[in-house]
Amino acid sequence: MAEIIDGKALAEDVVAKVKTETVRLTETGVTPGLAVVIVGEDPASQVYVASKSRRAKECGFHSVQHSLPEETGEEELVALVEELNADPAIHGILVQLPLPKHIDEGRIIQTIDPDKDVDGFHFINVGRLGTGELDSAFVPCTPAGAMLMLERVRGRDLSGLSAVVIGRSNIVGKPMANLLLAANATVTIAHSRTKDLPALARTADILVAAVGRPEMIRGDWVKPGATVIDVGINRIPAPEKGEGKTRLVGDVAFAEAKENAGAITPVPGGVGPMTIAMLMANTLTSAFRKAG
Numbered sequence: 001m002a003e004i005i006d007g008k009a010l011a012e013d014v015v016a017k018v019k020t021e022t023v024r025l026t027e028t029g030v031t032p033g034l035a036v037v038i039v040g041e042d043p044a045s046q047v048y049v050a051s052k053s054r055r056a057k058e059c060g061f062h063s064v065q066h067s068l069p070e071e072t073g074e075e076e077l078v079a080l081v082e083e084l085n086a087d088p089a090i091h092g093i094l095v096q097l098p099l100p101k102h103i104d105e106g107r108i109i110q111t112i113d114p115d116k117d118v119d120g121f122h123f124i125n126v127g128r129l130g131t132g133e134l135d136s137a138f139v140p141c142t143p144a145g146a147m148l149m150l151e152r153v154r155g156r157d158l159s160g161l162s163a164v165v166i167g168r169s170n171i172v173g174k175p176m177a178n179l180l181l182a183a184n185a186t187v188t189i190a191h192s193r194t195k196d197l198p199a200l201a202r203t204a205d206i207l208v209a210a211v212g213r214p215e216m217i218r219g220d221w222v223k224p225g226a227t228v229i230d231v232g233i234n235r236i237p238a239p240e241k242g243e244g245k246t247r248l249v250g251d252v253a254f255a256e257a258k259e260n261a262g263a264i265t266p267v268p269g270g271v272g273p274m275t276i277a278m279l280m281a282n283t284l285t286s287a288f289r290k291a292g
């Protein structure tokens with residue numbers, strides 16, 4: 001039976017460290033500042049943004065939230081980002097995605113000062129990560145959190161291990177593959193056009209699922225002893241809990257996969273809590289860099 005990697009507990013460890021370091025930095029006259037920007041009324045995004053702002057306050061940060069209406073224009077949003085770029089009290093800027101369709105997401109991301117881009121989405125940070133400049137890069141929060149969980153069971157050096165990342169998004173799949181490569185794993189990125197995905201998955205010592213399809217990865221796709229990192233968060237109907245009820249599941253069929261895996265992350269309580277914790281860590285890092 002697999003070891004269950006507790007993301008909630010690990011996220012609390014990360015946040016506890018951030019709090020301690022924030023006290024130290026604040027004593028020198030610098031308080032880490034995080035600005036979170038949300039446009040529109042998407043309920044899931046509202047929940048995420050509220051917990052980011054709450055966590056930031058709990059860490060002792062200067063935390064500001066800009067909630068803009070759905071009909072906000074692109075120029076208006078660019079102007080807000082530029083204002084935050086110029087604000088010395090702000091060390092991290094996060095614009096919650098997705099943005100409404102009439103706004104060019106790429107343009108907004110590239111407007112963020114790369115040295116305040118705590119999401120790690122700006123080309124400069126993507127380039128730093130891709131070239132292995134990890135000391136100066138901001139690494140996207142979800143893959144950074146996933147790596148920390150992996151480190152708990154496999155250590156920092158993944159030499160000789162094969163990793164398969166299912167999913168090629170800019171937010172998770174691609175940066176995850178780069179982080180695994182930087183840790184010396186032999187990495188394959190799989191996606192919807194990959195032939196015989198189950199067979200490929202079965203070759204993985206480290207299997208990362210980031211596809212956004214509920215329980216797509218079955219137990220018999222998991223090599224015995226493999227470490228399984230489930231990045232998916234999917235809400236599905238749960239009639240057994242009552243009419244209209246739902247529950248959260250990952251991209252991995254957990255009950256099956258844990259029979260084969262050596263270690264596995266659960267959903268909920270796995271990678272999810274790590275994402276916000278890493279955002280706090282990135283914001284603190286940014287403030288320390290600024291403080292010199």
Ligand code: GUN
Pocket residue numbers: 094095096097098119141142171
């Ligand atoms: N939407 C879903 N995940 C993320 C994230 O990590 N950052 C931002 N900015 N938006 C998101």
